[in-house]
């Protein structure tokens with residue numbers, strides 16, 4: 001690897017935390033994606049291979065589209081099994097916080113973590129981490145939390161605990177967070193990690209097909225409908241807006257995860273450089289943004305929707321009606337002059 005992630009002090013502290021821990025809890029953000037699921041399960045397996053007692057606790061359920069991942073059933077979701085989640089968090093003497101960097105990204109689980117005195121280790125690649133962790137391994141310029149986890153494992157000398165399953169978990173997150181190595185992957189270290197993973201005979205093509213090219217008929221129809229009927233283009237502003245309200249979602253038997261990837265689609269249109277997708281969820285309107293180049297949708301989401309993320313992929317929430325959300329987005333789009 002051309003660069004290292006851990007300095008001497010961080011290596012020392014991490015080793016001390018892990019050595020002293022008897023009950024480790026690993027957690028990740030709401031609506032876990034491939035990177036969140038891959039990184040938590042990979043680290044969990046490595047630490048278990050070391051003989052540690054480790055549990056993955058997520059704020060909510062892993063979406064159906066990721067149920068093919070081995071080990072997902074072993075995850076405790078706070079919204080599904082609150083009492084077990086509470087027990088595991090109260091018993092924990094070490095937390096690993098993966099693929100998020102602010103406690104509100106883990107919902108009610110955040111309140112529990114806040115009350116616990118156990119140290120928190122952050123392994124993450126989102127911008128601007130909150131100062132609430134005892135150990136920071138934060139690299140927003142890197143492809144994925146999975147890449148960070150793998151490199152930390154290597155630098156800590158834990159390679160002996162890596163097996164094919166761990167390598168496949170890591171591959172899942174690196175692949176999904178880079179759009180199959182399209183974006184966020186323009187530096188050599190990504191491919192050094194990849195070269196290493198391939199030595200474990202990972203089933204690359206199978207993982208790609210399961211993670212990125214498998215859709216239910218309802219899901220395909222919903223996405224087709226969204227593009228055909230619910231996409232507005234603002235060519236002068238190089239922007240696109242897609243909206244799906246409650247009725248639209250019900251019509252296609254929407255399940256969580258069914259709109260995954262939709263927000264990227266308008267970027268295929270020449271001249272469209274950023275996209276906003278609004279989805280009416282039960283409690284709020286979920287805002288999801290994508291861009292190309294150095295236009296930061298993370299800034300947009302932070303300023304206007306109480307969210308954040310990465311320069312080219314970010315999200316947030318809107319509280320109000322869909323019509324109000326659409327108005328707000330149009331005002332933002334129109335206010336941007338110098339794209």
Ligand code: 5GP
Pocket residue numbers: 029105126263287288289306307308309310313314315316317
């Ligand atoms: P997505 O559009 O796929 O839901 O999210 C894209 C990126 O933005 C992800 O890296 C995710 O972590 C981040 N993100 C999505 N929603 C929120 C949010 O409500 N708050 C913050 N801080 N980040 C978000």
Ligand code: MN
Pocket residue numbers: 035036099125144145177
């Ligand atoms: Mn990620």
